[in-house]
Amino acid sequence: MNTNTYTAVYQAPIGTMVIISNGDAIIEIDHINHEEPITENPDKLCEQATKQLDEYFSGSRTAFDLPLSSKGTPFQEAAWLALQTIPYGETISYGEQAKRMENPKAVRAVGGANGKNPFSIVIPCHRVIGANGTLTGYTGGMSRKEWLLDFEKQNSEK
CATH class of the missing domain: 1.10.10.10 (Winged helix-like DNA-binding domain superfamily/Winged helix DNA-binding domain)
Incomplete structure (x- = not known):
């Protein structure tokens, strides 16, 4: 399992978002509600999420096909x-x-x-x-x- 994290900042029509990957799956996509700078180091999964969000916001995508890994109850x-x-x-x-x-x-x-x-x-x-x-x-x-x-x-x- 990959222990690195990769980060991309996404400029959505509704504000800035952050996409985080662990190299194997996306682990977070969230709105940014603060001004702290984020260091970007995107991987292919962050790029894939960015592409799918672009498609969503252009109106051509209605569902996502991304590997997700969550840690909830x-x-x-x-x-x-x-x-x-x-x-x-x-x-x-x-x-x-x-x-x-x-x-x-x-x-x-x-x-x-x-x-x-x-x-x-x-x-x-x-x-x-x-x-x-x-x-x-x-x-x-x-x-x-x-x-x-x-x-x-x-x-x-x-």
Whole structure:
């Protein structure tokens, strides 16, 4: 197993993101909400993620095909797996996600797990909304969540 990490900075239409690889898989894709400089040393996986994000933001990609490696609890891993079943351009509630995980009372825990999702956009936690249809919680910020949902809705209607 590779013990190095490789980093790329990605300029998305919704702000700067960081992509981190361990050489075998992508281990993080996240929004950057600080001004600290990041030293870039991308590998082929970071470049592959950059290419797929470019395709996503151009409207030509609706699903990602990247090797991902996460380190979550079994519950978090189950929540992140459930997120990947939400079709592009659609949304579900936290309650619906909990039901899909066969744990309908775990609505708050689902929200917490989604907040720890290490793969922004690629694992689409932005597609989960409040039961009443309102936008709630997104570690990338509510304006980014709203932008992503609007972007996907517009592209799915084409």
